[in-house]
Every structure is written in C-alpha cells, then in structure tokens.
Amino acid sequence: MSSDKLKPVFDKLFPQIDELKPDFINVLKQAVEIPAVSSDESLRPMVVKKAEFLADQLKSLGFHDIQLKELGTQPPPVTNPKLQLPPVVLSRYGNDSNKKTVLVYGHYDVQPAQMEDGWDTEPFELVVDEATQQLKGRGSTDDTGPLTGWLHIVRAHIEAGIEFPVNLITCFEGMEESGSLGLEELIGREATGYFKGVDAVCISDNYWLGTKKPVLTYGLRGCNYYQVTVSGPKADLHSGVFGGVIAEPMVDLMQILSSLVDSQGKILIKGIDEMVAPVTEKEHEIYKKIDFSLEELNEASGSNTALYKTKEDILMHRWRYPSLSVHGVEGAFYGQGAKTVIPAKVNGKFSIRTVPDMDSEKLTQLVVDHCNNAFKKLGSPNTCHAELIHDGAYWVSDPFNAQFTAASKATQVVYGVEPDLTREGGSIPITLTFEQQLKTSVLLLPMGRGDDGAHSINEKLDISNFINGIKLMGAYLHFYAASPEN
C-alpha cells in the first residue's frame, strides 16, 4: 500500500501521539522509578514489581490473556538457590483472524546504576531535561522506553478512534541484562502455544548507528568463544629456581596466541576466509548509502587505532566479515607490580565473530586443529588443549522483505528519510531463536540513538526519538498490515 492511502490514518494518529506526549513520559517515569536490576538478587522483588506494573498498564489498555509466565528458579551461581526468575509478560491485543499477528519483544529489566558511578542525576528517576530535550534515567533507552512504546501506540489508536491494524502479542522479559535465562526454552514451548499464528516478530532493543539517521537492522554477527589451555608443572613455580630449566606453559601459550591473528586484523587460521559469503552487488549498494565515517569510529574508540579508512571497509569488517579478538589469559599473573611466578597452567581466551556462511562446527574444528598444530611445532613437553566454550550463531535477514519494506516506508513517513540498512557486530541471540522457533521474519527496529549510553552512566533517550519512535511503531504496523505478503 502506498503512503497516500494511509495518509488520513497518520494525519489523525500522529497529532494524537503528540498530544499524549506528557502522558507517555509519565508512564515511562513510573516504570523507570522501579529499580529492576536483574543482576542484583536483592532487587529481584523490584524486577517482579515492574512486571506487575506492566501487566496493570496492559490491562487498563484492554490487552487480554495477560500472563506473567514463571520460568522457575534461577540456575547457579546464585546466593539464594530458591531465587525465582522474573516472569515473562505475555499478553494479546486483538484477536482478529483477518489481521496479521505481530509479536513484539522487549525487556523490562535494566543494568545496575548508582550515583557513585558518576551519574549527574538519580538513575532511577526519569529526569526531563528541557535544555537538551532528553529523558535521562536508567532504562530510558534500554529498553523501558522502547518497550512502553508498544503500549503507547495502542493507547494512541484508542484515543484517536483508529482501528488497530494487527493483532499484537507482547513478550516482555526481565532477564535480558543477565543472559535471558529461561527465555529460549519458553519460546520453544510457546511456539505452538501462546505464539501460534505469529506472522512477524519486531524487536526494538538496539540503536541507530549514529545520532542523526534512523536505521533498520537486518544482521548480527555470531560469536564462537574459545579457550586454549597449556599445562606444565603441577603447581606454580618460582622463576629463580625453575626459570631456564623447565618448559613454561605461558611461553608456549604466547606462541599459540600470536599465531591466530596479525596486527592488521587478518585471521591466520587457514580455511576461515573460504567460508565467508562473498560481497554481493546489492550489498555494496547498501553500504554506499549508509551515513557513517572514520571520524565516528575514532570518536567511539577514543583513539586513532582504526584498521580501515573508508566507510565501506570499516562497516563491512564490523558487520559482515569475521574478526578474532584475544581477550586475556586465566592462570597467569595479572596484578600490578612484579611477581616472579612461572604459572603452571594458563588458559588463553579468544573469540571469533562469525558471519554467513560460516559453519560453527567446522570453524571449531579449524580452530582446534590450528592450535594443536601451532603447539606441536613448538616441540614443547607441556600439554595443550583447545576447546569451544560457547557459541551463538549469526543472524541475517532479507532487508527487502515485507516487514523491512513496511518499516522503511514508515521511516520515510515519520522521519522523511530512507533508513540506513545496518547490521551489528555483536550478538542478540534471541533474534535467531525467534526466527527459528516461530519460523517468521524478525525486524530490529531501534528507537534510540548511537550515543544513548545504554550500559553507561547518564543513559538517555531523546524526546524526539521517543515520540517519533512511537509514531514509527504505529506506521510500521499499518504498512505491514497492508502489505500483500507476510
């Protein structure tokens, strides 16, 4: 459907949203005041309280079948072995078999925050900064602001007397900042239950690439995390007594870790390059249009240590090529000052960010073989073992499918520009779970900007992003509802 046909809808809906701005901010204010820090066991009752607050809000808006789904006790390590995981808030708005059904995901838990960390204002109070036109507080952008956006867009339809274009299902979790414990299993269980008939999934829990241009996100890299262990003597030894007469595990490990990647970022493990999907012409076009520069990367890293100079090279290496990072060493001396120890057993930690069409199992075989060969060459009497600690798959969607097309049109209506099509270098494992379990398309539709400081002090959400983001959610749902395909 063209924008013209929906123009009358938006002409009623958008002013309504503008009018409700104070109410929307007020609801967000109430939500932010609940310190729902999922990583702090003592604050678990607050996380549950926030779930209940959301359930009350949903009820007052006319959502039905509202369920606070329990996920059981939290697995170790925990102080309280009976600690219950926070519930997942499931609910429905509308149940019309002639409409498409969209599942919206968000998380109501937040990162820890306290004034002593360096906040300018109380983190668990939503401060409306009139000068900067920003909403400041923990959760404002990650993810309480975007999550409540879904409630606000329903409210706006009701107040404006506009029929809601789709059936909505909410899946709001309270453990995202602590590994989404229990969520994957819930999605698996509810795929043919609560989530039956879902046509599309929309997640609003990421950010614009920069601060000016809206984006739609269609890809994430995966992450395979490895550990290579070199063992020698039975216990740590004194380097005065044993230095020069025994083979030191740390020396062997340095040789292995230095064989993985060079200082230009080139992965030296054979066979990996061959697994990476070639860049297509269409892809090239996407990168050309994106608003980004070397300067932005340098500002973000606080240095001039970029490996690439052009926008395309930087973004492709962040999003669509694999990378290998060496994170550290467990078992060696790590303190300040000088300690003359020969560590007996050291674990080198490194990870590879994965992209299409890398096969996780094949990659692991290449990595383990590489480490074993590198160690064998050393002729060391120590022992070496390389292994995968965990993996999370990459995710890439078709950025021109019905959902993305709808979201692109919506962006043009709300912001007046075509959104950049971005990927991200990191992982949001739940994205792939939704796609695979519900066999639907997933759209990442960010509300906030790249400088919102999601996990930092002084987290903020620009008021314009909040309000336009709500409009965007509405427009996206209307365009998607009107599209001929799923």
Add this chain to the structure above:
Amino acid sequence: MSSDKLKPVFDKLFPQIDELKPDFINVLKQAVEIPAVSSDESLRPMVVKKAEFLADQLKSLGFHDIQLKELGTQPPPVTNPKLQLPPVVLSRYGNDSNKKTVLVYGHYDVQPAQMEDGWDTEPFELVVDEATQQLKGRGSTDDTGPLTGWLHIVRAHIEAGIEFPVNLITCFEGMEESGSLGLEELIGREATGYFKGVDAVCISDNYWLGTKKPVLTYGLRGCNYYQVTVSGPKADLHSGVFGGVIAEPMVDLMQILSSLVDSQGKILIKGIDEMVAPVTEKEHEIYKKIDFSLEELNEASGSNTALYKTKEDILMHRWRYPSLSVHGVEGAFYGQGAKTVIPAKVNGKFSIRTVPDMDSEKLTQLVVDHCNNAFKKLGSPNTCHAELIHDGAYWVSDPFNAQFTAASKATQVVYGVEPDLTREGGSIPITLTFEQQLKTSVLLLPMGRGDDGAHSINEKLDISNFINGIKLMGAYLHFYAASPEN
C-alpha cells in the same frame, strides 16, 4: 690450619653440643612460639617481641653493645601509616683486635601460617617428631633455627670452656619475608659504624640442593623485571562492535611477548648471549661433583617438563645462564569463563635472570630496543612502551677463598664429606649489599635440607641438620680464624 690441630677443640666442642641438644631445642621452641609474621600488620607487636626475646638471649650469653636498631615507619602500602618497622638486632660477642670479626646475618620474622592451610600440627608450636627426628613448625628452618644456631654455638663454647675463635657481630632482621625494608640503608649507614672492621659475612638462610649432601653456596642469579605496555583505545571496548575494525593492543602484545624466548628456553633477544661469561674448566669440575639428577628436578616440578636431561645442563641453566620467564598480563581479562572484551591497555610482564658478566643497564637497553623493534614490525597504530620495573644484581663469590675453604674443611670434619659447591637460581639481594658495602667476602652456609618446605605447610628442620649445623658453624669459625688470609 689442618683439621689435626683443631681436633682437640672439636673433641671437646662437639660432645658439648650434643649434650646441650635439649636446651637448644627448648630455646628454638620458645622462639617459634612467637608468631613473628612480618607481612601481617596486626602481628607486628609479635615481631618486636621476638626481637626482644633474642636480645634477652644474647644478653644472658654475654653479648654486649646490644642494640634494637629502629628503621622508622613502614612505607606505603600500609593500613597504619605510623606502623614501625621491626628493629634489627645488633650485638657483639668479643672485641679482641687480634681476632678476625665475622658478621652473621639471619632473620627472625617468618612467613604466615595457619592450620587451615593444611598443617598437620600447630605451626607456631615447635613439635619434636621422634619418629622422623624432625623439628616441625613455622621458622624451624627459615630462619629461626639457623639464626639461633649462632647463639647456641656461643653457648657451647662457654659451657665447654673453649675460647671463642673470632669476634662475632649479629645482624638479625625482622622484615626479610617482606622485602627486607630498611636493611640496605642500615648496612650502608653502619658500614663505617657498627660494622666497621668486619672481615667476613656469613649468612645461613638457604638450603642444601637435595636432602643428603651438605653444600656451600657461592652464587645467585640476579633479576631484571620488565613491563611492556601496549595502549590503544581510550577504554575497554566490546569485541562485537569493535572486533575487526580497530587494532587490538592484546594482539600486538602477544606478538611482542612471543618474540622474546622460544619453547626450548632460548632467549631470542640479540646481544644477551654475548654478555654471558664462558664456562671455565674449573667450573666444569665443580658441576661434575654435584649430587643431583633429572629425577629430582621432575619431582620438584611435579612434571616431565624439563628442558635438559643431564645434571650439568640443568644446573648450569638454573645457576649460571640467564633465563627469561613470561609472568602474565595486566589489564586483560583474567577470570574464569568468557568475557568479550577488547582490553584498551595491556602490560606484559617478564623477567630475565641475570648472571656474570651481564650489565644491567646494557641488558635493559637490549630489551627495550628488542620490544620497540618487534612492535615496529607490526605496523600497528597502537603505542608501545617497554621499561624496567626493578633489577637486582647477580652475586658470585670465589668458592675457594679463605671463608669457603674454612667452611669446606668444617663440612668435612662434621659430615665427613666434601660439600657440593652450589649456586642458586633465585636472588638474595642482601648478599650483594653486604659484599659491596662492607667490602668483604660473603659465605652462604645453609643448615637445612632442600625439602624443608621453607614457605610451605609443615615446615621442618631435621634434628641432625640442626645439631650438625651448629657444629658446622663452630668448625667454620675455628678454621676461618686459623686461616692466614681474610
């Protein structure tokens, strides 16, 4: 002087020592009961109490000019900024200008110890184990047993009515286990004061190489400790977002650390080999005689990770060749599990054990140049800085000088065997300080065995080593007194 001339002396002295055995053990018992742990600020009064206990003992034996030399407050880091360093116990026995003057050094402080560490008996009770004929307790061998030996040998002379062969000066410190704070300065100050006229220094604070054969120790390696720092971004970064697009300091550091030494222990920094004194024929002879084997090294390391197979190779690489150990990395991830961090600044720590004729300053220049060159080759936009954190010089004495000759003769009289002439791979920095400041020869004359567990649980001293060690001290002083040279 031949052993024959001193035979009548030893024939009176040794039975006297045997007779006094219960008394000697009793004095050691009283000393061990004082938990003089220098690293525990709360136990500082106990360290001082032990100094006073020793002063009382010295007084009762007729030592004079007894001084508990204060060293001022302990420098930071300390909890109590007014914490006084424990005193150095100075005293004299005899003041005859016709006799030689021997300074004996020992330390009365001990390592921490508690039952929970795994001790079989209370660490601060001296337990006489009749079955094994061992004295068990913290400080039994390190260094309260040997230190009190000097008091016992004076007592034995008095009881036997034998004239003491030399003037004795004691220098007993209470901070050895915590870096000998303040001692170097005291030695410097007293070189022309309390210590004026000292002809020789004897330290009994190390161990036999093994468990059967007595040794005299004539060399120690030095230690130059280095840090190489690679800095990149302003703060730690997320490997999802920045992996592949910025130069990682940890990757550069792995390249530098892997260029220092190979898995066979060969130092790869150019110019170091050339500084090492060649092995002499006389040295070869010394190594041939020493009682040691590959099996003993494997037992000590609890592994089969030795770099050399023959006794000579092992000992030479422990004692007279340099070695390079990589100790760890500060600033990187060091915990268990997986953390996807790109560390912003990492410090690699390594040290080189130094030997004759390596020049510390020249070595540092070679190391810094090597690191800078290795970094330069990487073509990395990060920055690199290599520096010396601290150095302690090696020490080698002439094992055939008057002191060592006297101690060798004494060993033959007491144990019936020629002692092995050993060096040690580690450092005892105060050895060199005495040699340089007092311009005298220093002898390391160990009392205990290689398996005494000096810093471990169940520290012990064999009763035979205690009693024979006292005899050895006496015989050494007599032979040295009778030698024509200093």
